[in-house]
Amino acid sequence: MQIAIIGTGNVGSAIARGLKGRGHQVTLGVRDVARPDLLALAGEVCARLLDPAQAAQTAEIVVLALPWDKAEVAVKALGDLSGKIVIDCMNPLAMIDGALSLAMGHTTSGAEQVQSWLPGARVVKTLNQVGAEIMQDNVSLPHRPAQFMAGDDEAAKAAVAILLRDLGFEPFDAGALKRARLLEPLAMVWINQALLRGKGRNWALAAVSPAT
Numbered sequence: 191m192q193i194a195i196i197g198t199g200n201v202g203s204a205i206a207r208g209l210k211g212r213g214h215q216v217t218l219g220v221r222d223v224a225r226p227d228l229l230a231l232a233g234e235v236c237a238r239l240l241d242p243a244q245a246a247q248t249a250e251i252v253v254l255a256l257p258w259d260k261a262e263v264a265v266k267a268l269g270d271l272s273g274k275i276v277i278d279c280m281n282p283l284a285m286i287d288g289a290l291s292l293a294m295g296h297t298t299s300g301a302e303q304v305q306s307w308l309p310g311a312r313v314v315k316t317l318n319q320v321g322a323e324i325m326q327d328n329v330s331l332p333h334r335p336a337q338f339m340a341g342d343d344e345a346a347k348a349a350v351a352i353l354l355r356d357l358g359f360e361p362f363d364a365g366a367l368k369r370a371r372l373l374e375p376l377a378m379v380w381i382n383q384a385l386l387r388g389k390g391r392n393w394a395l396a397a398v399s400p401a402t
């Protein structure tokens with residue numbers, strides 16, 4: 191698949207590395223295509239560099255891996271993404287009363303906000319629930335890590351499930367896009383354990399069932 195990754199920080203670079211060698215054509219959407227570290231990343235993962243809007247326009251799947259406070263302006267600048275699958279990895283984080291928190295949740299979600307910025311796009315919320323390291327490489331884990339998806343377009347979720355398997359995850363369909371209201375708090379569960387409770391970053395939730 192033709193995949194554009196918009197944002198090449200922790201998450202964007204991890205996904206690019208995780209997808210290397212999986213048969214996809216990856217374009218990194220970056221603001222400075224001449225930056226040496228981005229040229230090195232592109233060489234490492236066999237991707238090309240384009241500005242974010244060009245990258246998004248040439249892709250079938252657009253991965254959004256941007257800081258939430260920059261997202262609205264940056265996403266709207268990508269142009270009309272009607273018909274394209276858009277993976278929203280972002281968590282709408284904010285400092286509230288001195289604590290890292292979700293800026294929304296009961297009546298909307300970050301993913302629903304993204305959908306409102308990109309009418310016509312097929313938005314799928316996923317890859318927001320674990321740290322970037324697990325997205326890049328999880329082969330050493332004893333169980334495949336679970337990764338939930340929420341979206342209104344069934345065909346889009348089926349395509350995203352293929353990508354999630356390529357990244358080593360067991361995908362689970364959480365339902366409609368508004369179920370992102372469940373998945374964004376799930377990220378906070380991971381963040382709480384990883385960063386505040388001392389568990390560290392190299393772990394993920396997995397689903398285990400009785401043998402059949």
Ligand SMILES: NC(=O)c1ccc[n+]([C@@H]2O[C@H](COP(=O)([O-])OP(=O)(O)OC[C@H]3O[C@@H](n4cnc5c(N)ncnc54)[C@H](OP(=O)(O)O)[C@@H]3O)[C@@H](O)[C@H]2O)c1
Binds near residue numbers: 283323
């Ligand atoms: N870090 C994690 O483990 C993790 C896990 C799950 C979900 N998330 C979520 O994923 C998102 C990205 O997190 P991150 O840790 O990868 O952030 P990050 O390391 O700070 O990377 C952010 C990226 O966004 C780019 N960017 C910023 N403003 C932009 C703009 N206006 N146009 C285009 N690109 C822009 C930055 O480019 P420049 O280099 O040019 O500044 C950088 O490549 C966040 O919403 C976060 O909540 C993070």
